[in-house]
Amino acid sequence: MGIYRKQIQIVGDILYAAEELTIDQNGASITRLIQKANISHSRISKILTNLVSQGLLEQVDSRRACKYRISMTGKDFLKEYRTFSEFTDNFGLTI
Amino acid sequence: MEFLLENILNLIGFIVGIIIGVFAYVGYKNTGSPVLFRLTIAFIAIGIGFGIIWAGYVIDDIYLQEGKINRGLQALGLGIQTIGYFFIAFSHTIKSFFPKSRYFRSVGILPLFALSAMNIEHIIRSFSFILLVYGAIETFVSFLEGKQKGTLAVGIGLALLAFGEFIAWYSLVFPESILYSVSILLKISGLISLFIPISRLPLRKIKFDDFEDNEDEKFGR
Secondary structure (H helix, E strand, O other), X not given: OOEXXXXXXXXXXXXXXXXXXXXXXXXXXXXXXXXXXXXXXXXXXXXXXXXXXXXXXXXXXXXOOEEEEEOXXXXXXXXXXXXXXXXXXXXXXXX | OHHHHHHHHHXXXXXXXXXXXXXXXXXXXXXXXXXXXXXXXXXXXXXXXXXXXXXXXXXHHHHHOOOOOOHHHHHHHHHHHHHHHXXXXXXXXXXXXXXXXXXXXXXXXXXXXXXXXXXXXXXXXXXXXXXXXXXHHHHHHHHHHHOOHHHHHHHHHHHHHHHHHHHHHHOOOOOOOOHHHHHHHHHHHHHHHHHHHHHOOOOXXXXXXXXXXXXXXXXXX
């Protein structure tokens, strides 16, 4: 049986992946984000554009490809997302 | 003694319910999660329910001095609490609580008009008991899957509230016994247990923009 994720969970997973993969200032490539967040290319493009416009992710220009790194606001959001996720987990529910 | 314990229980219930409800509301505002919305309604209702009963005791203590709460007020408070317990149970995907047939619905409502406030109170308690048991079982099942201490604490909290509700209902048989005081102590323990995992979470607000699209995505794993 398939596992369903809500939009907020997908955003959380992408930000988590970006945080994990942003080990230096270069950021993470789309391919790595797709693998880590388990999401299709067509879907992630739209969400990444949204996240960049919201200021949760920063776009890093590289010579070969476009990369993304998590912003300070993105880190704050991720922290809050984890808090509320833990809150619902305590009730045996999913956010 | 019973009067004092009731005051303490209802005050704690009011405070715990409102704090958890506000926290869930902040989460709902930030994430748009319907689960957090249901938990907001649940805990605000539980808080208000306890608050009404507490206000009833305070009014009696200060003005009426009859040594007992108005039964109608108590039934109202318990009813609102039951709505809260229903939403906790509903979050665990209760699909339909009331009978679908219009005939059964009308028959189900009839006894409410034929019974006294005292009887309604005990009917409400039995509903609360069922909903709390359901919520506790589902939370324990989630604990067995996730093994999180917070889930265990919430499960124990709901179970203690259910047991307290059962003892309170059973005290109808032995009205002058210690049973009612025991039920109050059980419920206070339950509320404290519910609050423990929530108290560990940072209670601060941060504003985020539109992530309220609850469109689901299927992943074949």
